[in-house]
Amino acid sequence: MDKVIIEGLQVQSLIGVYDWERTARRPLLVDVTLEVDLAAAAATDDVRDTIDYASVADTLERVALKSQFFLLEALAGAMLEALFTDFAVQGATVKLSKPDILPNAANVAIQLSRRKH
Numbered sequence: 001m002d003k004v005i006i007e008g009l010q011v012q013s014l015i016g017v018y019d020w021e022r023t024a025r026r027p028l029l030v031d032v033t034l035e036v037d038l039a040a041a042a043a044t045d046d047v048r049d050t051i052d053y054a055s056v057a058d059t060l061e062r063v064a065l066k067s068q069f070f071l072l073e074a075l076a077g078a079m080l081e082a083l084f085t086d087f088a089v090q091g092a093t094v095k096l097s098k099p100d101i102l103p104n105a106a107n108v109a110i111q112l113s114r115r116k117h
């Protein structure tokens with residue numbers, strides 16, 4: 001299956017389990033892969049025949065900004081829901097990274113994948 005991919009998209013969200021995390025939004029990084037048939041766009045060279053990755057980025061930024069989840073899993077789930085609502089995708093994977101949160105780790109992340117049923 002063809003894919004539309006965004007890597008390292010920075011979004012802002014109020015997120016975290018602990019009180020000290022719930023006073024201000026923090027930056028998160030999103031990697032997203034959308035499963036979509038790109039044959040038409042490859043043939044027509046027309047952005048109207050594909051999924052515009054700028055619109056995908058807008059959706060992800062909006063979901064992150066308006067939410068106040070405790071867990072990365074819940075935010076990733078909300079992002080997947082919005083992606084399936086806003087775009088004609090067959091499947092999607094969202095990886096959410098929370099950099100600089102564990103002193104002895106380069107990164108922490110969760111990844112959720114869903115397919116259209």
Ligand SMILES: Nc1nc2c(c(=O)[nH]1)N=C([C@H](O)[C@@H](O)CO)CN2
Pocket residue numbers: 015016017018021070071072073098101110
């Ligand atoms: N699987 C997860 N584990 C943890 C999360 C999370 O979102 N998913 N979050 C936290 C805290 O909020 C963390 O950011 C601070 O230690 C802990 N574990």
